[in-house]
Amino acid sequence: MFQNRKFGFCAVVLCLTGFVYTLLCACLEGGQLELLRGGWSASALRAPVTVGTVLSVPAAYLCLEDFRRRGVRQGVIVWGAAAALGCVGLANAAGLYWLFFVSMALVRCACMALQLGMAMLCCQWFIRCRGRALGLVTMGVPVFSALGAAELAGFIQSRLDGDAGPFYLTIAVLLAALALAVRFLLRDRPEDTGLYPDGAAFAPEEEDGTEPPPIGQLLRGGRFWLVLAVTGALILTAAGCLGTVEARLLAKAAGGVTLLRHAAPWLALGAIFAIPASYIFGLLCDKLGELWTALPLFLAELGCAYLLWTFPKDVDMSTGVPLCLTLACLLGGVSTLVPSLAARAFGRRPLLTVCRALVPALVLLGALPGLLGGGERAWLYAALMAVAAAGLICLPLLGRTLKKKER
Numbered sequence: 001m002f003q004n005r006k007f008g009f010c011a012v013v014l015c016l017t018g019f020v021y022t023l024l025c026a027c028l029e030g031g032q033l034e035l036l037r038g039g040w041s042a043s044a045l046r047a048p049v050t051v052g053t054v055l056s057v058p059a060a061y062l063c064l065e066d067f068r069r070r071g072v073r074q075g076v077i078v079w080g081a082a083a084a085l086g087c088v089g090l091a092n093a094a095g096l097y098w099l100f101f102v103s104m105a106l107v108r109c110a111c112m113a114l115q116l117g118m119a120m121l122c123c124q125w126f127i128r129c130r131g132r133a134l135g136l137v138t139m140g141v142p143v144f145s146a147l148g149a150a151e152l153a154g155f156i157q158s159r160l161d162g163d164a165g166p167f168y169l170t171i172a173v174l175l176a177a178l179a180l181a182v183r184f185l186l187r188d189r190p191e192d193t194g195l196y197p198d199g200a201a202f203a204p205e206e207e208d209g210t211e212p213p214p215i216g217q218l219l220r221g222g223r224f225w226l227v228l229a230v231t232g233a234l235i236l237t238a239a240g241c242l243g244t245v246e247a248r249l250l251a252k253a254a255g256g257v258t259l260l261r262h263a264a265p266w267l268a269l270g271a272i273f274a275i276p277a278s279y280i281f282g283l284l285c286d287k288l289g290e291l292w293t294a295l296p297l298f299l300a301e302l303g304c305a306y307l308l309w310t311f312p313k314d315v316d317m318s319t320g321v322p323l324c325l326t327l328a329c330l331l332g333g334v335s336t337l338v339p340s341l342a343a344r345a346f347g348r349r350p351l352l353t354v355c356r357a358l359v360p361a362l363v364l365l366g367a368l369p370g371l372l373g374g375g376e377r378a379w380l381y382a383a384l385m386a387v388a389a390a391g392l393i394c395l396p397l398l399g400r401t402l403k404k405k406e407r
Contacts (some may be wrong), residue, residue, distance in 0.1 A: 010190070011199070015122075015137055048105045051101075064355050067120060068353060077182055089103030090107070091172070123339055128198045132275045132283055135283065160371060215353055215356060231373055234298070236384070238331075238385050241304045241326075259314070270324040271327075289344075303327035
């Protein structure tokens with residue numbers, strides 16, 4: 001890849017830009033209860049987050065349609081401007097709940113679109129190195145998880161006198177700078193700059209050599225539904241485990257605060273391990289293939305859901321180490337594997353067309369555990385185990401379908 005200096009420069013810019021985007025989006029999506037108080041209750045703070053999550057489903061379709069018509073790069077610039085506008089609103093929302101509500105909902109939708117746009121750019125620029133590129137781009141989420149929203153809130157409290165306005169204004173400025181980088185340094189496809197994916201000397205073999213099929217034809221094929229089953233199971237189980245782990249530990253024992261405090265070092269270690277896990281799973285996608293890489297990830301999801309379901313009243317090495325490792329796999333692996341698997345199943349050219357139907361369904365599945373309630377419900381983890389098992393069963397069926405496609 002780096003034998004071609006021009007492609008190497010574009011690849012570095014793309015990966016760095018994508019990493020910063022995902023890091024900023026993680027900052028905006030996590031820890032709002034700690035950053036923004038404003039005299040409002042916890043339920044009032046969560047309300048726009050819930051609304052924004054629900055609106056992300058139609059927003060996913062709209063942004064992918066925009067990506068398909070005008071290009072991913074233009075769409076990233078537009079949604080980056082929307083995120084920056086939301087940050088300005090949050091910076092000035094003190095005492096204005098309506099402004100906070102609208103800005104927070106806008107930020108949630110924009111962050112989803114930005115992360116999706118950077119994943120689509122990676123899938124257009126890379127084939128052989130696609131997993132590693134996605135691993136670097138999505139690494140921003142585990143990096144923020146390792147730093148922690150509580151530490152960020154502590155910084156704002158100690159250095160900014162509890163005023164989160166400068167923090168949000170800084171992110172708005174960074175988003176504007178990233179928009180300039182996307183506008184002048186990136187293109188939608190390597191062919192737009194006279195290059196080929198992975199910096200190859202020749203054009204890759206296109207899937208069919210024809211225009212992408214219409215969405216109706218894709219929906220009638222079994223391949224789409226198998227991809228949705230596998231990736232949907234990955235996302236739903238990961239969202240259910242990661243989104244409710246703290247609430248589950250708090251509710252598991254009578255001294256839930258003590259249990260969470262004892263588990264906190266393992267949770268922090270899991271977030272740290274998720275940083276290299278993001279790249280490692282991408283490397284496995286490139287070397288072993290996405291289907292073989294999905295196998296250990298499904299096993300980690302089954303283990304994590306089972307562990308949270310049956311978690312004891314105390315934390316020791318026998319429970320802390322598995323919790324740490326499984327959470328690292330979920331946090332670092334799912335966001336890397338899912339777009340890589342979709343690109344492998346459908347190819348570069350039809351990807352944006354297919355994702356108009358695939359991604360809104362995945363966004364809805366990812367939001368479902370949070371909409372259903374907290375992690376104190378033990379039945380949720382039994383259901384997540386069943387979902388992961390169903391995805392694992394669909395994995396060989398998808399492999400058989402992809403082998404037929406490649407013949």
